[in-house]
Amino acid sequence: MNAQGQGISRRGWILFAVMAIVWGITYLFIKEAVHSYSPPAVVSGRTLLGALVLLPFAIRSGALKAAWKYWPWVLAFGLIEMAGPFLLLSHAEKTLPSGLTGLLVATVPLFAALIALLRGDRSVLSPLRLGGLLLGFAGVIVVVAGPGLFPQGAASFLGIGEILLTALLYAIAPFIIAYKLADVPSIGTITLALLGIGLGYLPAALLTQHDVPTVRSTVSLLLLGIVCTAVAFIAFFALIREVGPVRAPLFTYVNPVVAIVLGTLLLGEPVTAGLLIGFPLILIGCWFAATGGRMRPRAPLPDAAEPIVR
Structure with missing residues (x-):
């Protein structure tokens, strides 16, 4: 792992580019998969494919x-990182645009800052980090309250709540890796978690899958399992080892940009005034909440673990 005060290596930038694209297109593939697969089927399919x-x-x-x-x-890591978020994302994208989903997932650093505060990290209360926290939540309010985001009324509002809950779970899961699984080979942790979650969801997938899957949805599910799950998690753990858990979130703020651009170009999703105003507020707020505006953050204390966002 690179020292926190050093620059980013070429390998780090390559991993950043991979993660920005791979997890940025995840929301597009989920949106396509749920057209003919039930949410439990999407979760079981992508996790079992990744495990295989x-x-x-x-x-x-x-x-x-x-x-x-x-x-x-x-198992605890799999439940918090995969079982809950994957189902919530799949269900939410039945009513929400993929670009909006990617944007709201970018609130993970805001929840991470709150978790750090609850764990006793008083640096979260510094003016810049606290200001970033407030600015980010203001951006979420602007996006949620913006016109044109609730084409299905209460169902869309429920979807936004599911995505924000996903962001909270994503902020919690890395603490398990940092404190309980730090010495376990990453590929072992990923494979076992994917296999357990995939088999756990298989009965629900079989019971809820009523539609005949389309070719487009099936291809999206295959890409979701192989590229956005198996390959992505390997690259994700490699990114953490390369740049450290403190700077890893800074590399994944690009994902919402990829999700919004792809959703607009390929799916014809609308770009609303709420998105245009709230999007930069959330990204700027996330940056300051996670880093305090420092390009080269201080090395973390031995008992502190900075959560990772995707």
Whole structure:
């Protein structure tokens, strides 16, 4: 891992580009998949596909056996990082545009700052970080209250709540990695968690899948499982090792831009006044809430773990 005070290596920038694209297109593929797959089917499909891709490598390296020794914490990580968020995202995108979904997920650093405060990190109360926290939440209010975002009334409002809950879960999950699974090979943790969540959702997927899947939805689900789950998680853990958990969030603020651009160009999703005003407020607020405006943040204390956003 690079020292926190050093510049970003070429490998770090490459990983940043990969994550910006791969997790930026996730919301597009989810939007397409839920056209003919039920939300539980999408969750089970993408996690089982991801697990099948990684399983041979995890077994061959012995990482799966190492992860099994910590299976309660791996399961806890899977529930908070995958089971809850993946279902919430899939259900929410039945009513919400993919671009708006990507934007609201970018509020993870705001929740991360609140969690850090609850854990005793008083640096969150610095003027710049506190101001960023307030500015980011103001941006969320602008986006949510903007015109044209509720084409399905209460269902759209529920979807926004589901995405914000997803952001909260994404802010919590990395603490499990930092404190309970730091010494477990990442591919073992990822594979075991994906496999457990995929099998857990399989009965619900079979019971709720009533429509005949379309080719377009099936291709989206395949790409979602292989590229946006298996490949993405490997790159995600590599990014954390390369730049550290403090700077990792700064590399994933680009995801909403990718999601909004793709949603507008490929799906014809509207760009509302609320998005145009609230989008920069959220991004600026997230930046200051997570970093205090520092390009090179101080090294974290031994007992502090900065959550990661995607």
